Amino acid sequence: xxxxxxxxxxxxxxxxxxxxxxxxxxxxxxxxxxxxxxxxxxxxxxxxxxxxxxxxxxxxxxxxxxxxxxxxxxxxxxxxxxxxxxxxxxxxxxxxxxxxxxxxxxxxxxxxxxxxxxxxxxxxxxxxxxxxxxxxxxxxxxxxxxxxxxxxxxxxxxxxxxxxxxxxxxxxxxxxxxxxxxxxxxxxxxxxxxxxxxxxxxxxxxxxxxxxxxxxxxxxxxxxxxxxxxxxxxxxxxxxxxxxxxxxxxxxxxxxxxxxxxxxxxxxxxxxxxxxxxxxxxxxxxxxxxxxxxxxxxxxxxxxxxxxxxx
Amino acid sequence: xxxxxxxxxxxxxxxxxxxxxxxxxxxxxxxxxxxxxxxxxxxxxxxxxxxxxxxxxxxxxxxxxxxxxxxxxxxxxxxxxxxxxxxxxxxxxxxxxxxxxxxxxxxxxxxxxxxxxxxxxxxxxxxxxxxxxxxxxxxxxxxxxxxxxxxxxxxxxxxxxxxxxxxxxxxxxxxxxxxxxxxxxxxxxxxxxxxxxxxxxxxxxxxxxxxxxxxxxxxxxxxxxxxxxxxxxxxxxxxxxxxxxxxxxxxxxxxxxxxxxxxxxxxxxxxxxxxxxxxxxxxxxxxxxxxxxxxxxxxxxxx
Numbered sequence: 001x002x003x004x005x006x007x008x009x010x011x012x013x014x015x016x017x018x019x020x021x022x023x024x025x026x027x028x029x030x031x032x033x034x035x036x037x038x039x040x041x042x043x044x045x046x047x048x049x050x051x052x053x054x055x056x057x058x059x060x061x062x063x064x065x066x067x068x069x070x071x072x073x074x075x076x077x078x079x080x081x082x083x084x085x086x087x088x089x090x091x092x093x094x095x096x097x098x099x100x101x102x103x104x105x106x107x108x109x110x111x112x113x114x115x116x117x118x119x120x121x122x123x124x125x126x127x128x129x130x131x132x133x134x135x136x137x138x139x140x141x142x143x144x145x146x147x148x149x150x151x152x153x154x155x156x157x158x159x160x161x162x163x164x165x166x167x168x169x170x171x172x173x174x175x176x177x178x179x180x181x182x183x184x185x186x187x188x189x190x191x192x193x194x195x196x197x198x199x200x201x202x203x204x205x206x207x208x209x210x211x212x213x214x215x216x217x218x219x220x221x222x223x224x225x226x227x228x229x230x231x232x233x234x235x236x237x238x239x240x241x242x243x244x245x246x247x248x249x250x251x252x253x254x255x256x257x258x259x260x261x262x263x264x265x266x267x268x269x270x271x272x273x274x275x276x277x278x279x280x281x282x283x284x285x286x287x288x289x290x291x292x293x294x295x296x297x298x299x300x301x302x303x304x305x306x307x308x309x310x311x
Numbered sequence: 312x313x314x315x316x317x318x319x320x321x322x323x324x325x326x327x328x329x330x331x332x333x334x335x336x337x338x339x340x341x342x343x344x345x346x347x348x349x350x351x352x353x354x355x356x357x358x359x360x361x362x363x364x365x366x367x368x369x370x371x372x373x374x375x376x377x378x379x380x381x382x383x384x385x386x387x388x389x390x391x392x393x394x395x396x397x398x399x400x401x402x403x404x405x406x407x408x409x410x411x412x413x414x415x416x417x418x419x420x421x422x423x424x425x426x427x428x429x430x431x432x433x434x435x436x437x438x439x440x441x442x443x444x445x446x447x448x449x450x451x452x453x454x455x456x457x458x459x460x461x462x463x464x465x466x467x468x469x470x471x472x473x474x475x476x477x478x479x480x481x482x483x484x485x486x487x488x489x490x491x492x493x494x495x496x497x498x499x500x501x502x503x504x505x506x507x508x509x510x511x512x513x514x515x516x517x518x519x520x521x522x523x524x525x526x527x528x529x530x531x532x533x534x535x536x537x538x539x540x541x542x543x544x545x546x547x548x549x550x551x552x553x554x555x556x557x558x559x560x561x562x563x564x565x566x567x568x569x570x571x572x573x574x575x576x577x578x579x580x581x582x583x584x585x586x587x588x589x590x591x592x593x594x595x596x597x598x599x600x601x602x603x604x605x606x607x608x609x610x611x612x613x614x
Contacts, residue, residue, distance in 0.1 A: 025503045029418070035407050036414025039431040039477065042470050046438060049449035110345030118339055119346075127346055129602055134353050136598040137591060138531025139440070140565045144572050144587050145356055178349055206331050208338035229437075236439025238534040239565075243573060263441045263534075270444075270538055275453070287445040291438060298437035302430060 047291060054284035063278070068285065074249045076269065076279045084282045086289070088249050092259035095252050096241060097234040099170030100177060104234075105227055107174075108181030112226070113211060115182065116189040128183075135179035139239040146172040146244025160256040162246060167255040169245035173237060177230040184229055188222020189215055221304050228301035236294050238263040262290050360591065364584035372585055374550045377567075381544060381575050386586055388547035391554060392461075392561035393593075396536060397529045399465035399557075400472065405522050407469075408476025415477070416484040417506055436474035440534040443471045447539040460558045464540030471535050472525045479524060483517025484510060516608035523601040527594045533565040541566040543574065564590045 057063050063084075071085025115127050150171060151163035158167075192215055200210045216223075246258025247268065260268075266283050273280040361368075375385025415432075419425040447467030457463040487510050495505040511518075533541075541563045547554040555561045568590055571583040 032410045032414045035410035043431045043435050046446045050445045053449040107345045110342050114342035114346040130350050140533040140569050141587050141591050206335035208335045232437045238441040266441045287442045291442050294437050298434050302433050
């Protein structure tokens with residue numbers, strides 16, 4: 001109105017967008033919104049479809065959920081007495097993960113500190129690229145390395161009869177989960193405000209005093225989240241532990257015992273279990289168990305990280 | 312002069328100061344050692360694999376089919392199969408992932424529903440690969456009746472790698488300064504026009520980086536395709552570029568390496584090492600490409 005008054009009656013009409021453009025844009029935005037929701041749909045779908053295959057065995061009368069969780073007897077193909085106890089497998093998963101974390105956490109956090117606090121820009125860039133490449137190595141290649149190289153090294157060094165065992169799997173998993181610990185840990189250290197560093201250095205602390213008196217307390221939650229995400233990665237890893245830990249379903253008594261993990265058990269036996277059989281459904285139930293474990297770990301890590309952001 | 316040394320002395324020469332400096336030096340070397348402890352295995356492993364693979368690494372190995380019950384020969388069917396799986400999973404995951412990232416970064420406000428979506432993306436990234444395999448088997452192979460096929464396997468891979476694309480695309484979009492968007496809105500552009508004209512052109516190389524990373528992740532995965540469409544062996548002509556139909560099962564590099572390492576007795580050693588080197592080479596080259604793209608993009612950034 002105002003502009004029409006200024007330039008006179010024969011001013012061109014304000015250009016309008018054609019109707020198809022308006023509707024096209026609306027359609028496109030609907031698609032964008034749908035894609036946005038897709039992540040939720042997929043997570044629910046994963047739970048639904050895995051649980052759907054597992055569910056019938058829960059209600060068939062002779063399946064005992066307590067035995068499933070707490071018995072160490074895993075005899076899915078026994079002639080006389082079939083038992084599905086996953087406790088030894090759960091323990092296998094936890095022992096491999098614990099060993100991997102015992103190796104990966106100090107090295108991962110140490111490397112994160114070096115990258116974040118000590119290295120110059122060039123060095124930092126190089127180290128980050130190398131860590132990214134380390135993270136990219138496929139798990140089946142790690143498994144192959146465990147089966148061939150680590151296997152021989154462990155037999156030669158420890159004198160154990162077989163080299164595919166808890167120690168082998170732990171080392172391989174440690175190498176696999178170090179990159180995620182380094183990158184999340186470095187983010188956590190980077191998030192500490194520079195004014196903290198300046199205040200500490202101004203009163204004459206060395207870098208090392210700065211790290212353990214100022215940065216550790218300040219970045220505590222972020223570093224914890226880095227460790228948790230490393231745990232999540234290690235628990236869920238399949239191919240590497242399948243190939244590197246040996247295949248014995250047993251409670252490990254030392255690092256040179258073979259173990260089998262929840263993930264490796266599914267990968268090893270799913271091919272042999274007839275679709276629709278109890279064995280097949282119990283393997284899916286193991287999948288549900290794994291889904292819940294990693295879900296809990298990731299959720300905790302996320303809450304820990306967000307605790308930092310809020311602060 | 313005498314006065315100055317007297318002042319400087321307490322700062323450098325006390326026992327306390329010396330101890331402090333010593334701890335500092337020790338800490339620095341220890342942390343450097345920890346950083347190097349990750350590089351040395353990477354370099355030595357790659358070098359050892361290549362050394363062992365050397366007798367088999369040649370052009371013929373790439374284009375030949377496996378011979379003598381997979382104990383000798385090449386990897387052509389597995390190489391082509393991996394291209395099929397990666398290509399189709401990319402075609403599915405890239406559009407959904409990029410659009411989802413656009414939604415999360417450009418449209419979503421900070422409310423409980425969008426926090427839920429974020430949580431879902433994080434958890435989707437954390438679901439173990441073997442659970443993805445179970446999902447693919449239950450959903451695509453049985454429920455959707457695609458059977459054991461390239462389609463089932465690639466869809467499983469697509470869902471598994473979706474969070475990679477979403478996360479990196481989001482990061483690329485978030486790096487476009489908010490003032491660019493505001494300038495565009497102020498001249499009357501709609502939200503989508505702003506995204507199309509300002510946000511996407513300024514973040515396209517970052518988005519491409521994410522897409523490339525998806526390719527490298529998908530190429531290396533084994534567990535999700537093992538029970539949905541990849542097989543131990545499939546008869547294929549040497550050098551045939553289109554040996555598979557979408558509803559066929561196929562061989563894949565990662566699966567082939569697993570088979571050679573664990574299922575086939577008496578494989579010629581250099582053949583399995585060479586398979587590992589080719590898989591590792593493909594993945595690392597693709598990743599190096601993504602990293603190079605990112606560095607190039609950062610150098611020519613104008614803001």
